[in-house]
Amino acid sequence: MQIITTIQLPPYPRGFHLITDLLIEATTPLPSNGLLYFFIQHTSAALTINENADPTVRQDLEKYINQIVPEDIPGLKHTIEGPDDMPAHVKASFFGSSVSIPIINGKAALGTWQGIYLCEFRNRASARKIICGIL
Amino acid sequence: MQIITTIQLPPYPRGFHLITDLLIEATTPLPSNGLLYFFIQHTSAALTINENADPTVRQDLEKYINQIVPEDIPGLKHTIEGPDDMPAHVKASFFGSSVSIPIINGKAALGTWQGIYLCEFRNRASARKIICGIL
Amino acid sequence: MQIITTIQLPPYPRGFHLITDLLIEATTPLPSNGLLYFFIQHTSAALTINENADPTVRQDLEKYINQIVPEDIPGLKHTIEGPDDMPAHVKASFFGSSVSIPIINGKAALGTWQGIYLCEFRNRASARKIICGIL
Numbered sequence A, B, C: 001m002q003i004i005t006t007i008q009l010p011p012y013p014r015g016f017h018l019i020t021d022l023l024i025e026a027t028t029p030l031p032s033n034g035l036l037y038f039f040i041q042h043t044s045a046a047l048t049i050n051e052n053a054d055p056t057v058r059q060d061l062e063k064y065i066n067q068i069v070p071e072d073i074p075g076l077k078h079t080i081e082g083p084d085d086m087p088a089h090v091k092a093s094f095f096g097s098s099v100s101i102p103i104i105n106g107k108a109a110l111g112t113w114q115g116i117y118l119c120e121f122r123n124r125a126s127a128r129k130i131i132c133g134i135l
Helices: A020-027 A055-068 A085-095 B020-027 B055-068 B085-095 C020-027 C055-068 C085-095
Strands: A002-008 A015-018 A034-040 A045-051 A098-104 A114-120 A129-134 B002-008 B015-018 B034-040 B045-051 B098-104 B114-120 B129-134 C002-008 C015-018 C034-040 C045-051 C098-104 C114-120 C129-134
Touching (some): A015 A055, A020 A129, A034 C098, A055 A085, A055 B085, A085 B085, A098 B034, B002 B020, B015 B055, B055 C085, C015 C055, C034 C045, C055 C085
Antiparallel strands (some): A002 A129, B002 B129, C002 C129
C-alpha cells in the first residue's frame, strides 16, 4: 500500500456524516485501477459505507444505534468519561475502523447509492484523523 | 489491486446465503499467494464470513438480526420504501460491504468452517453486484 | 499480499483480549510503508480494533455484547453445541474476521489508544489461527 495522506477532519457532532467528497478530494488523482483504503485512528468513532442520498438515513441510523447500544446498561465499569464513552467503544467495533473501495477507470467504484460515513459516537469529539492509502 | 471481474448475482430472497462457490469460480484461477477481495455495491445488503456447513446457522442469523434491528422502532423518518428499508441500512453497516480472504498455495485460505455469505436485507431485492479483486 | 506467517494463539477464555504485542512481534520487521493484515480462520471468534489502555473497556464490551446478542432468544435451531454457539456466530459477523492497519515509517500506525483484540465468543474455545500478511 502506498500511503497518500493523513487527513485531520474538523470536529463533527455526534451522529453519522457523509464525507465521501472530502475523502475523494484528498486522494485525487486516483490510479486507473486499485483499491482505495481509509483507516480511522480512534476507538470511539468509525468509518462505514451507507446511503449517500436521503439524510434521514443518517438520522435514523443514529436512532437505531442508540437503541441497540444504550447508555444505561447496569454494571458498567468504564464510566469515568461519561455515559457516551463506553457505548462509543461498542459502536466503533460494530461499524469498524476501516473501509475500502475498488478503483475502476480512475474512479472510486462506489455503487449508485453508496457514500462514506464518518460515524461520530462521542458527544464532544476531537478532530479525527484518517489515514488514506492506495493498493 | 487487480480487478478480476464484477459479478451480478441473481436476486436472492431476504436472508443469509452461502455464495462461496460462486465467488471462487468467478475468480479462478487464483495466484499462488495474495489477498482475495470482494465488494458489494449496495447499502441494503452486505457480505460476511460465517459457518459453511449447517444451514440452521443462516436461519438463526436472520432471526437474531431481526430481533436486534427491529422494523418498528418509534420515530423513524426513512420509511417511504417500507418497514424493511431502514433496518436494512443498519444491518448493512453492521455486517459490512467487503470481505477479504488470504490466498495461500493458490487457494482461498478459509478456515474449515468458513464460507462467504450474501446478506440480503430487503424483502424484494434487485440483482446485487459484487466487484472481485486480487491484491 | 505477502503472507508472513500463520499464528496459532493459545486458547483464550470467553471475552475480549488485547493481542497487539503478540501480532506485531509475529510480523516484525515491517517494511517502511504498507498495510498490515490479519485474518482469523474461525466463525465463533473475531478480530477488532479498540481501546488499548483501560481493561474495563474489554470487560464492558463483553457485558454489552451479551446483552445485545442474548443466548436465549426463542425458536433457535442451531443449539446442539450449547447456548453460546449460535450467539458466537452472530457476534463473529458483527466484529468481523479481519483487521488491517497502515504501516508508516516501519511501524503499525495505530492511533494512541488503539490496540488489536481477539474476540473470543465460545465458553471453551480451541486454539485460534490467525493468518498475517503485508500489502
